[in-house]
Amino acid sequence: MNTRFAHLSMNARIGWLAIWSVLAFAFLFYTTPIIWLLMAVFRDEPGLYTTGPFSIGSIENFTTTWNRLFTYEAFTVGRWALNSAVYTIGGVTLSLIAVLPAGFVLATYDFRFRKLILVLTLIAMITPNTVVALPIFLQMQSLGLNNSYLGMIIATAFFPFGMYLAYIYYATSLPAGLIDSARIDGASKFEVFTKVALPLSKPLIALIAFFSFLANWSNYFLAFVLLTKDELYSLPVGLAVLISSSGALGVDVANDIPIKKPEAILASLLVIAPVLVIFILSQRFVRSGTLSGAEKG
16 A cells, blocks of 8 residues: 555645545544543543543443443333334334335336325425424324324334335336336236335345434434323433433432433433444445445436
């Protein structure tokens, strides 16, 4: 690498230095807070102020923080984490069941109101979540599904961005000849989708599942609107309520809740960790799904 760099012209060297400088800055900018969080959970609350920002604490401090957070009111945080897992997995699964056939039909069949549906999908994509929260709340209330697992799963399955991704994928990456051959052989529309399109949709499924997981796992506002029972809280909502009531991140509040700044930091890592793990495990599929629409000119 050094030999290759030595043979580059001055302009090329400046270009490479600029690129690596920008990458180094971005790396430090985005990873510094994460590194601080990882080290802060090993310190007690006085140590957050009296020691250096990147000083390493002790396993004992981490164990104490962990026990305070997870043993609070008989493992309530664990229940919230389980709720989030149920809501997220259920929402992702229901989203895939809904958006994959919808995107396939929109991409491969011409029918009345097709363009209108695409326009409405784009409008739904750019509409803020806070705007659609009230209609979703009223729908779930009319069905009697507020404060229920099923209601939360149905609400989180609303994913217009996933349907548009499916439409783009099937319109650009699915060979038209395969569909025509299946139709000539007498396959029904359902068989064309299940036996031709769906087996070729692994990158698309991974991409939609990834983005749906990100949206559902970190979804705070919708869960805050639909859920009022403590035992049904998702992890972001439950932790936010717990930390705000303890006063861990604000002015000192006189209460008996053993949740302070180290516990708040550990709680933030609990929300971040699953997203990071899913991204690392699925980045190959996500990358191939992202580029699949660009492979066909």
